[in-house]
Amino acid sequence: MLQQSHQLYEYHVWANDQLFAHIDELPEDVFHAEITSVFPSVAQTLGHIYLFDQLYRLVLAETPNEDIFPRMPGWMEEAKGKTAGEMRQLFAGVTEQFRELLRRTPNPDKAMTIQHPKYGSLDTRFSDILQHVVNHGTYHRGNVTAMLRQQGYVGVPTDYMFYLLALQKSQR
Helix, strand or coil: CCCHHHHHHHHHHHHHHHHHHHHHCCCCHHHHCCCCCCCCCHHHHHHHHHHHHHHHHHHHCCCCHHHHHHHHHHHHHHHCCCCHHHHHHHHHHHHHHHHHHHHCCCCCCCEEEEEECCCEEEEEEHHHHHHHHHHHHHHHHHHHHHHHHHCCCCCCCCCHHHHHHHHHHHCC
């Protein structure tokens, strides 16, 4: 059985995969269509999730901010103009890096202090920041669902309960 925080990360991966599989079934232009929303397109929303998954992976690896922030423009550029399939590959890459970090972190409740450039120092736990990654993805997958509806398409269920049902079904 996975530790709870690791299972929540696996939910994040599953939910992203569900969303990409759904996007694959839609017309190609839906991914880059410009709409008025939180982000200008589904592609840019997923690019934002990718950027912050990369950022928080390094935060959890206790990489100093001065080594993280210079990498952010490169991550944004990596995601820019990608097809849904290419974006999915970017997500797969960061997922493998995240899983390796989780394998190297036997204590998900280890204490850590992170420095936010605007809000200051935060004494927290590894598992709390991992929960933040999951919540961030959930929030923006909701944005994507709203963006798809604006374009006349339905979303796909990515709630945690649906993950648990799929997990239960796969274990039978």
